Amino acid sequence: MAATRPSNPLALAVLVLLWERPMHPYEMSSTLRERRKEDSIKLNYGSLYSVVESLQKRGLIEAAETVREGRRPERTIYAITEIGAQIMVDWMVELLSTPKKEFTQFEAALSLAGALPPEQVTELLAQRLRNLHFHQTAADAILAEAAAVRMPRLFMIEAEFSQALLKAELAFVEQLLAELRAGSLSGFAMWQRMHELRRAGVPPEEIEAKLGVEFADDLAFAQDDHALADDEGAT
Amino acid sequence: MAATRPSNPLALAVLVLLWERPMHPYEMSSTLRERRKEDSIKLNYGSLYSVVESLQKRGLIEAAETVREGRRPERTIYAITEIGAQIMVDWMVELLSTPKKEFTQFEAALSLAGALPPEQVTELLAQRLRNLHFHQTAADAILAEAAAVRMPRLFMIEAEFSQALLKAELAFVEQLLAELRAGSLSGFAMWQRMHELRRAGVPPEEIEAKLGVEFADDLAFAQDDHALADDEGAT
DNA sequence: GTTCGAATACTCGACTTCGAGTATTCGCCT
DNA sequence: AGGCGAATACTCGAAGTCGAGTATTCGAAC
Structure with missing residues (x-):
């Protein structure tokens, strides 16, 4: 069983915090807030607790002790495991060294x-x-x-x-x-015309046909790559 | 009931495609692929079908007809509704005009x-x-x-x-x-020293204490904002 | 001594996401 | 005439996400 990890970067933050020292979940959240890391790592309670549970199930962290302070409810203090520390490093290495398409x-x-x-x-x-x-x-x-x-x-x-x-x-x-x-972006005129036709209530197929005629140059690229490729070879 | 929308941008793509003309889900996916939109909108089948279902439940799109071509399985062709078109516009307006923090x-x-x-x-x-x-x-x-x-x-x-x-x-x-x-990034020396101490097996609390002494200037900012603010007022 | 807001510490379940897996069919090549 | 790969068209369930809601307690002011 290869040690897997959750996908939420919040889990990485948890690993790093526990690598620094053992903590309970709420303390993780307040530490992240203090350090302004919530600006760069999406933090919300639901995710935090489920991520901690998930890390525990995978053996990357473990419950070290449960304490109660004053008359506050019990809190579970977690610590990172050796596997957890390894995974943390691997994960960091991947994120820092390998750019991955992010969709905005x-x-x-x-x-x-x-x-x-x-x-x-x-x-x-x-x-x-x-x-x-x-x-x-x-x-x-x-x-x-x-x-x-x-x-x-x-x-x-x-x-x-x-x-x-x-x-x-x-x-x-x-x-x-x-x-x-x-108005200098190529394709602009076609874009305008398309909306003009829609506003006039012209149905989709007709619009497509009209544009194909009126803006033949703008749409030429889509016609036939083969022909183009051949042309290039021929000239 | 205010018309709500799914959160996945893929749903916006579906609305736009159906605004252009009615289609079945698979055609949506191939159209997006042809237009290279998969580079900017995360597309995967599971999400596509559940997003379509979600849009239909909310009344933003509707099944127009189901056809079978050749001996292929039946396909449901969807069309955008009036509410759907409205929501599409609202959504686009929001995304284009209002920057929102994206976590990478x-x-x-x-x-x-x-x-x-x-x-x-x-x-x-x-x-x-x-x-x-x-x-x-x-x-x-x-x-x-x-x-x-x-x-x-x-x-x-x-x-x-x-x-x-x-x-x-x-x-x-x-x-x-x-x-x-x-080595010119401020805080660099402290960072190095911290890892040196960890490698030497010094426990967390001791590291914190040592760094606090050795790098008092680097950590001064965290001590007491009040004192600093007062100082500024006093000088 | 009590009230009241801020902070503490979580829970819940509805909703989304994901991608591997399945089953079919088309069209070409032999 | 049959075999094979590419394309078609989806399904499923496990996992993850989210934020509003709950319950408590501390501290300072009145």
Whole structure:
């Protein structure tokens, strides 16, 4: 039986915390909160407890003792096992060294944006841009505060990463917006025409046919890869 | 009863496809594949069928007819409802206009990287950098091919976005790596020392105590925010 | 001494996700 | 005429996710 692991990164956080020292689940959650790790690792109670149970079942952690403090309910203190420590390292190695496609909601929406008319998409992206600027300001403030109290950058490296991505998204949206406003994105006219026809109540098949005629160049790529490939060979 | 929606973006893709024209589930999956949308929207059969069922239960789509072609098994063709079309628009509006924190595995790993010794993390990030370069080359090739066959950029805008993020990650990792190699990231020495002590078998509490003494400046920020705030007021 | 909000510490079950597995059929090659 | 691989079209159940809800207790103020 190969030692398997849960898929939720929260389980990795649990392993790391227990690698530092034994703890009970609630303490894990408050420690993560204190260290601002909830900004980079999705934390919610339901998942925490089920993840801990799952780790225990797999033998990656074990109950060390149960204590009661004051008249508080009993808490189970967990400790990492040797296998658990091994798995933790393996997991970290994988996540750090091997990039894996992450699907974002925005990327999904972008890829389906053709379903809204271009004017509306432009409007919405303008809105997004304002929101992104707002988030950036907030993130800047947090990092500035950390620098002000002389917190070592090591402790917030993930925030710096997150900010780098935010900046990249901002630049992308800004650029895209400019192209939409200029109408210079190839395919734009077809997109507009398609929505015009839909608004006029033209049925799907007819729209497809009309567009195929009106925008033959834009759609040429889809016709026949063979022919194209052959052409290239011939010329 | 407010019309709710499933949370999986695949459901949004289904709505958009059915907004274009009625289809059966398998056709949805092949259409998405043809249009390369599987690169930006996670597609798997199990999810597809359960998402379709969920959409139907909520009245966002409906079975239009069931046909059998040749001797293939029966297929149910679905169509979008009016409510479904409305929800699709709402959903798109939300996703495009409002950025929402997305948790990536890499960000999680970065935030926990302290659990591995700095030398190993450096090594792993170097590996990641090589992998990222490789992925970038592949992504470039896909976009170049699209340009070569004159596919309108509109159809691959999500790929451009994805590439922008990839580029940003590359730059970040490169920069971080440089700082790690130079040992110039603040907190680096403490990080090294911590692993040195662990390797020597020093127990958790003692490590914490020792580091507190040896790296008092690095850890000053955590002591007492009040005192600091007061100091600022006083000076 | 009591009230009241914040913090502690979890539970529950409905909903989602996942991907490997199954069964069929088409079309080509021999 | 038969065999085989690719494509078609889905099913199933185990596992994971989620956040609202519950119950308690501590501490400070009144």
